Amino acid sequence: MARSARTDKGASQTLKAVIGIRDLVFSGTVAPGERLSEINVSAKLGLSRTPVRAALARLEQEGILEAIPSGGYSVRLFSIGDVADAIEIRGVLEGTAARLAAERGATPTKINALKALVARLDDVVETGVNDIDLDGYMSLNAEFHEMLTELSGSRIIQRELERVLHLPFASPSAFLEAQMSVPAFRTSLIVGQAQHRAIAHAIEMREGSRAEAVAREHARLARINLDRVMKDKSLIDRVPGLVLVTG
Known part of the structure; x- marks a missing residue:
């Protein structure tokens, strides 16, 4: 002992x-x-x-x-290409996780938990992007992505995603704080939440290809936001880890 x-x-x-x-x-x-x-x-x-x-x-x-x-x-020191690659890898892994979750099938209990989580995210987003509880959204967003990975049933995917997400700019929540300062970013929260709903629905309907496609597209939001941040140096300090990135 x-x-x-x-x-x-x-x-x-x-x-x-x-x-x-x-x-x-x-x-x-x-x-x-x-x-x-x-x-x-x-x-x-x-x-x-x-x-x-x-x-x-x-x-x-x-x-x-x-x-x-x-x-x-x-x-x-990371290049913009390194960051883009990390985001791309996350998209591939999360897309695969979503497809496996749909194809392998989740229990009704797990599906209901996923839908309940999406509903909680809806409640936060529907308050209006100008008044959104950022900390609350970031916590729920992280929980959604963790649940998505768990639903895949693949410990290998879970391990590899964990490794990628240790790079802060590859995290699903990496650009959220910066998003709140720019109208175009705030709008992307609405798009992202629509994608959360679509991923959950595809998993429930056991539509593997659709779940994978939406999950990969969802990760691309981070790439779009990366490009916006790198064009506005005042936002870089709002994204942990981007001080390591050279333009």
Whole structure:
């Protein structure tokens, strides 16, 4: 039992280190190309070197950091193409998840839970995009995408999507805060919610091809919003992680 407790504590410290390093990187506190060492990061986060070492290795696997041959890691710089590719991969994976959910069939209980979630999203959006509860919408939006992945019944897809979503600009909620500042963005929330309804309906009707097509189109909204953000530098700070992107 004592060994298990130590293992749990170690995992907790590693997770704390991962979150802390992500915050340093995504906030721009650590600049792209800047070197990260175990000693410096440990001092910044107030953690021992063991969990920091594990966290740095994990973030390298996620693609956020790059190993330096002489030792340590550097913060990776992404191109617009990298971001577009990450969004595209999310669309492919979520499209596949939606198709599998439809083709394999979900239980009535799960379908009802999905429809109830879409209804809650409808309630938030129907308040009017100018008065929308952004935090509430982001939470429900994330829940919808998580449920979609779970309904696929594929642990492989769930794992690969989790990996892609560790890149902040690939997240379904990546551009939502920026959206609230621009009328065209706010309008895209309405389009996105219509797509949520269409995906849920296609899964319920077991229409795999339709579910996949709409889910992939849904991810493309993020690509459209990416292009808008990159044209207005004042919005970049509103999207976590875009400080790592070069035009």
